[in-house]
Amino acid sequence: MNTLEGKIAIVTGGASGIGRATALTFARAGARVVVADIDGPGAEATVEQIAAVAGDKAAVAVRADVSDSDDCRRIVQTALDAFGALHVLFNNAGIIRRTTALDLDVEEWDRVMAVNVRSVFLMCKHAIPAMTEGGSIVNTGSGWGLKGGGNAISYCASKAAVVNMTRALAIDHARAGIRVNSVNPGDTDTPMLRDEARQLGEDWAAFQTDAADRPMGRSGTPDEIAQAVLFLASDAASYITGSALVVDGGGLA
Template identity: 50%
Template sequence: MRAGRSGARVALVTGGGGGIGSAVARRLADEGAAVAVVDRDDAAETVARGIRADGGHAEAFLCDVSDEEEVLALVKEVVGRLGGITDVCCVAGSIRRGTVQDLSLEDWHRSFADNVDSVFLVCRAVLPLMERAGHGSIVTVASGWGLRAGEKAAAYCTAKAGVVMLTQAMALDHSPAGIRVNCVAPGDTRTPMLAREARQLGQSDAEFLAEAADRPLGRIGTPEDIAAAVAFLAGPDADFVTGSVLSVDGGGSI
């Protein structure tokens, strides 16, 4: 397990106040990492406080990771407070359901800002640190719909496909510096974002969740399911893995 100056892994988790992001932050803290929990609002502090209460090391950072200046300031602050960054987990994202005809140009741009620009900006800011250290791990979170299209999700599918390709391009470009870059592609996962999808489509939560559970394993995912996959790809057991896309979807993509 490689370390920063503090003697431990330092993991920056974007979207750390959300359903999947908070589970990733807790899982990495349980594995001994100092965690920078990053989000746009006070949910980051709530998650960090919970990790500290359980004996882990976490600090909260407020940042809109689709804003270049905020991201640059974030990375500088994380390094100053935690001593470095060895792992990045890009979980932040959003979904706007609709066909091309349904979506406004603002919806389209916002989807790319939240899902793709955020990954680009955070990774671009952190990669020089990892290159100087000679090692590092980046895990992005895309979606099964970044691998295969779904209905009424044109912007989301396109943006998440961009995350997959960006992940693999970075894996090619930065592996000579000892940096691994991998991607997790979740299926439907029980989070507040999933509930928002149901409202966008005018469906009841019960109806939407029943449809989402119609997959070989017969259930939707939990944030902990996704966090386990992220932790594996980020950690030493995946030391020979880069450029991979791991589907965690209960068989929904079969």
């Protein structure tokens, strides 16, 4: 049941990291995928990787800003135009600013909220009416959406919003056959994690050591998060909605 054979999926933030790994995982599981990202060349590169494992017609790329309503509508329409339906939405696009409230510009706060929170609302607003056969939505939260973290006020606030918005969406749309869950990674070896080290002015090797300070003794990989997303997206999770699945090597525990 852990398959997406015959399903159509959208992955936002699909140019790198967890988004790219999940787009590839979805394609290997039988889905056709719309890869959306503000990084157009990165999204195209993901589509090329998908073509190598699932064929030339398995994916299309869309350059889009998911904080913009028209762009979100266009992403959904691309899925309908290219593949004729929509069954899975993975809201993964996100950014982080590692700073306290005192050092955070208002414009930076607004941008984090736009990319991390507004985008989830907009994508769901436009995608849910297209899910005429029911579907599954997975939103990327974070361990820091369930507990606090230092020097990351806007990120923590935004991911907490995603986790609770997920619950509200699950309640509202369950009778339409649409499940909505969040996946909540811990530190995962992605370009965003490396950018965090840069923002904090920390040596990458030392930052990795700190990230590994959890029961399993290491940070996660994008492929490991992608497998959790695949589970939530698939019929293997048919009775799961409104849940916040933590995938963090035991860090939150």
